[in-house]
Amino acid sequence: MPAGRWPGSVIARLTARKAARSGVLWGYVFGVFVASTALGYAATYKTQTERDHLATTFGTNAAIDALIGPARQIQTVAGFTAWRSLGVLSIVGAVWGLLAATRLLRGEEDAGRWEALLAGQTTPRRGAAQALIGLGVGAATLWMLTAVVTIAVGRSSKVDIDVGAAMFFALVLVASAVMFLAVGALASQLAATRRQAAAYGGAALGLSYALRLVSDSSTRFGWLRWVSPLGWVEQLRPVTASRPLVLLPIAGFTAVLVVSAISLAGRRDLGASVLPDRNTAEARTRLLSGPLGLAIRLARPTVAGWAVAIGVFALLLGFIAKAAGEAISSSSSAEHAISHLGAAGSGPGAFLGVTFLMVALLVALMAAAQVAAARTEEAGGELDNLLVRPVRRWSWLVGRLVVATVACVISGLIAGVCSWVGEASQHSGVRFTTLLGAGFNIVPPAVLLLGVGLLTLGIWPRAVSITVYGVLAWSFLVDLIGGIIGLNHWVLDSSIFHQMAVAPAVAPNWTTNGILVAVGLAMATIGGIAFMHRDLQGA
């Protein structure tokens, strides 16, 4: 399309181009995930007996049901693929939608790029509508690529999903992405900065996931799935027993959010937020006397947000552990204890052991965000202000590392204590020290990720963000599918979570944990030395 033909649609086209590029990338990831799950399952479980055995082991495990949704017909390739892909990709898709929407709406606006565009032809309201159309193009790209791969895989005689079912399946896989694109769009209007918008959206996603998790952990809470967007996605039940009617609440939810986002965009100033944002503040200078104090001050609001999320989530897990654990003890023990989804042990401990992977993911996400923030401080030029004064490079870096590490340890402590509080309220009988140990057990992978991040900061600063989030996403995916479809142990080892013991189901391995921390610190040291000797680099 010639660039000058519709000058009034420039925002739509720019957003569409960026969103589609991202949609293509993640469409591949979705496709590869679906394909590798289907083909991996078919290759690992060749006979029906093996598949039936898997179904009796995993199909009745309440912890796994809670973590990624209930398993249906996993004695078939199609059923297993639908279950596992949906459980994982609906979360990944939601995160994608949130980040894409906040980046392309609020991020572009913060960077001042909209000012130039809006000064031309169009109003803020139309600008927002155009950007949403662009995001829609991105979501459509994601769906198309996912559908193409799913159809191709479905044609294989081993998998056997017909074209219509495959397209519906792909639609279900991107449903959460679409809903959270809309959530991100609304949050972009409410918040004053991209980060704040992402935080609001993240809170909505966390709540939605938590409700879905509780609803699937025990039949007592089953009704909760109807108040969670992720619960609706699950109720679409693609491939096994499609229920397209559930698309109605999804479409309604999306439409309401989109309409509110567009109308709010017309009601506020460019660059301003709908929710009040304080532009003046009392000076609080207690911490501001050096790089360490500054690092604490800068990290405090985000770390506090993560800590609350982790605490609430752990409390919730503890609270439902007893009810969920009862379902586990009745199922047979698994041979697949090689992954974190292996159902080791029984009762509340087993439930918490499996679901703590999610808490570990949150702590690691927080660590990743801390490293990314350090890089942003360099890229944005804020760091220059310290380094042109009598501040050594390492004291800035150590300040950042100390704050991030302490934040991880505190998060582990909070996870342990909160899960115990929730669990004790139900008299489940897991000991406090056991849960405290399980809390600290999730810290080492996060420290390892910190090390990976700082190593990258030293030798390839522009790749910090993509590396830490990439390693994290990779680890999470590998851990969720690796054990079951029998991935090569080298691949499994590449996950930062793979060496982590399934505490509190089993006792933490402190030697392994010590090694993880040592490797992380060694990487951080090498990265620090490299950072000391290189040029500072802008964005």
Next chain:
Amino acid sequence: MGAIAIRTEGLSKRYRTSEALRDLNLEVAEGEAVGYLGPNGAGKTTTIRLLLGLIRPTKGRAEIFGLDCQHQAVEAHRRLAYVAGEANLWPSLTGAETLHLLGRVQGRVDQTYRDELITRFDFDPSKKVRAYSKGNRQKLILIAALMTRPDLLVLDEPTSGLDPLMEQAFRHSMHEARERGQTVFLSSHILSEVEALCDRVGILREGVLVDMGTLSEMRHLSALIVEATFDGSVPDLSHVPGVESVQTEGRVVRCQVRGTVEPLLKVLAASGVHELLSREPSLEELFLAHYGAGPEPEDEPPRAS
């Protein structure tokens, strides 16, 4: 001459795609004010970031007050302050918090002078950095630099975004700094600013220092500009020794003279000159001449009247 504030020896920086700075040898004495000029992309910011130890030289070295810019950066930084052309500060801190932090990190702050600067620059420190306009952010880093009363001020387009009133306040502060014997190293595109503040000027082009000297030295080497208005007919000046770029407009003749003006004066006296103006070239004219982009005399045939 006193001690040396800045000294570079063969300082060079090569980026993957370009050679940003080639073999820079520079000396700035303590108490001196040096302007650092050059077209966009000449390597001024690169030089300054090398002096500050933010980037590593490919070759050569630099010293500030005899301290190596790479290995003794922290000691050197105790004695200097830097103002960038773009104020990138922590968006969530307020102006007052930023000043507090930067003062504490520097280790010394003249509190009364800081308050005076805040008044002079009409700066409201209670807002968050996020909410400041570009000019107000620039004021913030200017105050943060000046309030420490550093021995050396390194300034890279320090007034970008300031309104004329604040530009005035900046010049006032610079004069104060000079009176106190502080050294100034100023890179700027505002030539009147450099002309007003600096003793010496260095001109950088494509990473090479092409000229360095006091303004009067540089003026001396270049041509004097003469404009003469005649009563009657206009004589042909183009053959007079030392005279260049003759432009005739009616009865007004504009030309440049290199070396002695005697031959020109003789011709003028003989041809009934009515009005005679002469002046030294402005820094802008010097600058344009150096960049090779000077306004070429238009090849217009002199019109007979």
